[in-house]
Amino acid sequence: MKRDSQATRRRILDEATVEFARHGIAGARVDRIAASAGCNKAMIYAYFTSKDRLFDAVFDAAVVRNVTDVPIDAADLPEYAARLAEQYEKYPEVDRLATWDRLERGGAGARTTTITAATAHKVEAIAGVQRTGLVSDRLPAATLLELIYAIARTRFDSVAPGEGAPVPEHRRETVKEAVARLVRP
Amino acid sequence: MKRDSQATRRRILDEATVEFARHGIAGARVDRIAASAGCNKAMIYAYFTSKDRLFDAVFDAAVVRNVTDVPIDAADLPEYAARLAEQYEKYPEVDRLATWDRLERGGAGARTTTITAATAHKVEAIAGVQRTGLVSDRLPAATLLELIYAIARTRFDSVAPGEGAPVPEHRRETVKEAVARLVRP
Numbered sequence: 001m002k003r004d005s006q007a008t009r010r011r012i013l014d015e016a017t018v019e020f021a022r023h024g025i026a027g028a029r030v031d032r033i034a035a036s037a038g039c040n041k042a043m044i045y046a047y048f049t050s051k052d053r054l055f056d057a058v059f060d061a062a063v064v065r066n067v068t069d070v071p072i073d074a075a076d077l078p079e080y081a082a083r084l085a086e087q088y089e090k091y092p093e094v095d096r097l098a099t100w101d102r103l104e105r106g107g108a109g110a111r112t113t114t115i116t117a118a119t120a121h122k123v124e125a126i127a128g129v130q131r132t133g134l135v136s137d138r139l140p141a142a143t144l145l146e147l148i149y150a151i152a153r154t155r156f157d158s159v160a161p162g163e164g165a166p167v168p169e170h171r172r173e174t175v176k177e178a179v180a181r182l183v184r185p
Numbered sequence: 186m187k188r189d190s191q192a193t194r195r196r197i198l199d200e201a202t203v204e205f206a207r208h209g210i211a212g213a214r215v216d217r218i219a220a221s222a223g224c225n226k227a228m229i230y231a232y233f234t235s236k237d238r239l240f241d242a243v244f245d246a247a248v249v250r251n252v253t254d255v256p257i258d259a260a261d262l263p264e265y266a267a268r269l270a271e272q273y274e275k276y277p278e279v280d281r282l283a284t285w286d287r288l289e290r291g292g293a294g295a296r297t298t299t300i301t302a303a304t305a306h307k308v309e310a311i312a313g314v315q316r317t318g319l320v321s322d323r324l325p326a327a328t329l330l331e332l333i334y335a336i337a338r339t340r341f342d343s344v345a346p347g348e349g350a351p352v353p354e355h356r357r358e359t360v361k362e363a364v365a366r367l368v369r370p
Contacts, residue, residue, distance in 0.1 A: 024288065027211055099284055103209065143341055143359055150339045156331055174328055181366045 009047055011037045016058045021093035024100040025055050059101060060112050062094045067118045074125035077135065077148065081179040082172045084152035089171070095153055119145070135183045144183065151178050194232055196222045201243045206278035209285040210240050244286060245297050247279045252303045259310035262320065262333065266364040267357045269337035274356070280338055304330070320368045329368065336363050 015036040019028045030051055034041045048054040070087050073080040088095050101107055126141035139147070152175055200221040204213045215236055219226045233239040255272050258265040273280050286292055311326035324332070337360055 023211075024209070026208075096288060099288055103281060103284055103288070138362055139359060146339055146341055147336065147363055150335045151332065154331055154335045156328055174324060177323055178332055178367060181369070182363060184366070 008037070008039055008043065012039065012044055012047060012054075013058060013061060016054050017062065017093055017097075020055055020058055020100065021096040025051070025104045028055075030054075055097075055101075056112055059097050060114050062091070062097055063115050063118065065091070066094055072122045072125045074129040075134070077126070077129075077144075077183050078176040078180040081148045081152045082176045084148070085171055085175045088153055133185060136185045139182075147182055148179055151175055151182075193222070193224055193228065197224065197229055197232060197239075198243060198246060201239050202247065202278055202282070205240055205243055205285065206281040210236070210289045213240075215239075240282075240286070241297055244282050245299050247276070247282055248300050248303065250276070251279055257307045257310050259314040260319070262311070262314075262329075262368050263361040263365040266333045266337045267361045269333070270356055270360045273338055318370060321370045324367075332367055333364055336360055336367075 012033065016028070016033045018036070019033050023029070028051065030041050030044055033054075034044055037044075044054065048057055066084075066087055070080070070083045073083075122145055123141045126135065126144055129135040130137040130141060135144075154175075156171055156174060197218065201213070201218045203221070204218050208214070213236065215226050215229055218239075219229055222229075229239065233242055251269075251272055255265070255268045258268075307330055308326045311320065311329055314320040315322040315326060320329075339360075341356055341359060
């Protein structure tokens with residue numbers, strides 16, 4: 001019974017991830033999620049209370065996976081950024097979820113406990129290498145982290161779509177080069 | 186009569202900008218735009234054909250204003266980026282429109298003629314300073330331009346909201362410092 005309910009919860013989260021990534025928070029339909037997950041709407045509300053809380057759970061799980069799969073490597077921030085970029089490439093829904101959250105709720109989702117703790121840990125790691133002098137301290141650690149995210153997220157295809165846009169292997173080198181320049185003492 | 190119709194067109198565009206920036210393309214309601222602009226839906230369709238074409242017109246006008254207000258200064262890219270950041274701060278709807286376009290249509294709006302031409306001009310200007318050796322050519326001009334956009338757009342408040350987040354005057358200096366590092370020969 002307990003095992004069944006965990007499997008159902010997991011299935012709801014998976015289907016909700018697809019639905020929210022595609023349509024955003026306002027555009028997502030709980031009955032569509034229920035149909036895909038093979039359960040009914042009442043069950044979704046029983047597990048997650050509301051569409052907004054369901055989005056929080058989806059977003060939280062996506063960020064936790066990113067943090068687990070790509071732990072911060074403060075000793076080699078360009079390589080860390082390149083791995084983040086690969087992760088964004090592999091799971092494009094993470095950036096889409098974060099973007100919907102920002103557009104529709106002003107970024108409220110980024111303040112759940114797990115995400116706040118994971119972010120604080122990364123900022124502290126960067127501040128640590130700044131103290132050793134291996135990374136420039138011209139910009140605060142939190143600012144560097146935010147720039148690393150912004151660069152790792154960039155797709156390098158909006159300016160010149162189709163023509164001269166870097167393919168994935170070039171994307172990796174582009175991100176490394178940009179972040180190396182940013183952190184150089 | 187002609188003057189009246191231009192004023193109406195202008196009013197529709199202004200109200201549509203507010204509506205699309207707030208709710209996105211799917212979420213925008215043409216009857217809400219009509220009510221705010223003091224006209225009827227039929228008039229909007231007569232001028233702009235469809236909700237999608239109306240979005241194109243809104244997005245195009247927003248980008249044209251950005252290009253006109255902040256012309257590229259290839260000789261001083263850090264200062265250009267700082268002015269772009271100020272423009273994003275002043276007209277937050279431009280980034281929201283671009284983001285909705287990317288989420289909902291995969292960035293199709295960025296391919297309207299005006300925007301393509303304006304972008305090609307900027308890429309050429311950057312390639313020009315790269316040839317003089319004043320700007321590093323380690324990254325292609327189109328990639329540098331995309332990184333400049335990404336950095337200028339960054340709000341520097343998502344990582345540490347409220348605590349230590351740079352206020353606008355710091356944002357300007359942060360953007361300048363980051364772009365200076367990126368373009369240094």
